[in-house]
Amino acid sequence: MRHMRIGPYEIAPKVILAPMAGVTDKPFRVLCKQLGAGLCVSEMTTSDPRFWRTAKSRHRMDHDGEPAPASVQIAGTVPEVMADAARYNVEHGAQIIDINMGCPAKKVCNAWAGSALMRDEPLVSRILDAVVGAVDVPVTLKIRTGWAADQRNALAIARIAESAGIAALAVHGRTRDQQYTGVAEYDTIAAIKAELSIPVIANGDIDSAAKAASVLAHTGCDAVMVGRAAQGRPWIFREISHHLATGGHLPPPTLDEVRDVLLAHLRQLHAFYGEPGGVRIARKHLGWYVKGRPDGAAFRxxxxxxxxxxxxxxxTRDYFDALVAGVSPQLPTAA
Structure with a gap:
């Protein structure tokens, strides 16, 4: 199986955790790495230096003890400010800088960051040149297929990226106006991969080992990126890795293992954020882990x-112990 490189780093296995705001914090990145992700990209950090020393930003820029390489995503619209943000993050442990031109969120796009930048190709070029020139670590880029259905300019952006010295390109197979609806456009990703010599990563709707293999085969890409499908299912990385390496399928984790992974994840969140922050942030993860399980809504x-x-x-322990024992969970009316 051909491995992928980003600068000096070999990315193996070739399955990557996508950056997701409010999700891909250090506890989740470390867990996904342990469960088979070849690379985990941090949640988006702001390029605005006024916010670098807030508690939220300090947590987002914490990479102590994280398996290398640490990839940090930055977002913004001003080339010089983005360059400063890249330098600051490298000084604080980032080994790869990822530029966000893929986020469709209104909060980000209304500031002309994220995928809104794709509307302004000269500005894209200036930002990429500034960031690549500012740091000695590899710089990667995440884009969508375009701004809107009639504005699919990902290939033009991809060519700009390659000539700017971007080390790898991730493409989410949707336009910005699709948000997360519709079906990912793997043909567009394949066309981009065929034109470039740098590594290209396919992103969008990759929710199983079989889907990962078929997307790699269809697009010719160097790796796949998994986002929402990893929420509450961090073992998807080992399932994909195993399938790509052997063609076989791992059985799903046992309830005992799900319980143990989840309890360890909760403890890491509590340790990282403290109380009550860790307890609050853990709630969304708990919802994802128990989705579709018996009495999941009552448990939540x-x-x-x-x-x-x-x-x-x-x-959480009592709920999963009951599932393991094959009995209906006895849920108290208050915790």
């Missing part, structure tokens, strides 16, 4: 009332 209603880490862990 109770566990979301837990005010402290110990209560959250206890309710």
């Amino acid at each position: 209603a109770v566990v979301n009332l837990a005010a402290d880490a110990e209560g959250q862990l206890r309710v």
Whole structure:
């Protein structure tokens, strides 16, 4: 299996955790790396230096003990400011800088950052030149296929990126106006890959090992990027990795293992953010882990009332212990 390189780093296996705001914090990145991701990209950090020393930004820029290479995503619209942000993050442990031109969020796009930048190709060129010139680490770029259905200019942006010295390009197979709806356009990604000599990463709707293999085959890409499908299913990385390496399929994790992975994840969130922040942030992850499981909605209603880490862990352990034992969970009315 041909491996992918980003600068000096070999990315193996060739399955990458996508940057997701509010999700891909250090506890989740470390967990996904342990479960088979070849690279994990941090959630988006702002290029605005006024916010670098806030508690939220300090957490987002924390890479102590994180498996190399640490990839940090930055977003913004001003070339010089983006260059400063890249330098600042490299000084604080980033080994790869990723530029966000893929986020469709209104909060980001209304500031002309994220995928809105794709409307202004000369500005894209200036930003990429500035960031690549500012740091000695590899710089990667994440884009969409375009701004709107009649504005699919990803190939033009991809050519600009390659000539600017971008080390690898991730393409989400949707236009910005699609947000996360519709079906990912793998043909567009394939066309981009055919034109470039730098590594291209396919992103969008990759939710299983079989889908990852078929997208790689269809697009000719060097790696796949998994986002929403990893929420509550971090073991998807080892499933994809195993399938790409062997053609076989791993069985899903046992309930015992799901419980143990989840409890360890909760403890890491509590340790990283402290209380009550870790308890609050853990709630969305708990919802993802129990989606589709018996009495999941009732469990969420109770566990979301837990005010402290110990209560959250206890309710979660009791719920999964009951599932493992094959009995209906006895959920208290309050945690």
